[in-house]
Amino acid sequence: MKKAYIVFGAFILVFILLIPFASTSPDGLENAMEHFSVAEHAIYNAPLSYGDSFITGVIAAIIGMALVSGILYIYIKLTKKVA
């Protein structure tokens, strides 16, 4: 299983390095929405964004990754305990 840690660790590193090169074009759904003149009506203001520079992007990635993996780990641990 050690190889899997190395592969996913490298995967994360590669994608972090790709953050400044990410396309700013709308994604498939956003483009289709624009094509049909459909706009979103946000009802919630999120506290963070993915950032607009490499540094802020990396900070956003670190916060997001820590929260996602932490919440998932704790949640599964708790469900295992309950079961």
Place this chain on the structure above:
Amino acid sequence: MHIPDGLLSTPVIAGTYLITAGTVLYASKKAKDIPEEKLPLLGLTAAAIFVAQMVNFPVMAGVSGHLLGAALVAILFGPYASVLVMTAVLIIQTFLFGDGGVTALGANIFNMGIIGAFVGYYTYHYLKKINTYLASFLAGWISVMLGALAASIEIGISGIVPFVPFLTLMLTYHSVIGVIEGVLTMVLVKALQGEVEKESLSSEVN
């Protein structure tokens, strides 16, 4: 492919939240089967899916796409673990980063997490005897296409776009986005295939 707020009708919001809640609860029940020693790797994989979804790649003029990852996680850890990973990723994206609407969270988990996990898992499971490269590529590609199909149906029946032209455009874009998903799924599954077999990373569906 994150549906924002304002696109879905109330019945579609309610329906997708119900289906998603039921599936996530069932996946939570099945989480007890995930071996303790795989939890750190599952957490690392969830982190990888989160950062991969931050990076949009150009697919054609003026259109970008990003990895979903549900098929990949389902092949490696089983579909229920994949549903939980995708749910965690989408909840953080929605509430912390505003990526995807709060009212559309049920639909987004259904489209990208649940469909991706089960379609990806079963596509790979049934086709791997023929060819593992083909099986993992198609698992990724079909998961994107069916996710886009589901999103189009949900938006279409909400009555804000002409269904067939919207669906056609969505499937055209996502047929290309799906190729990148398929290739990445294929490369990673191939890279970890020995591990999957040796360590039995993938928990079977019972």
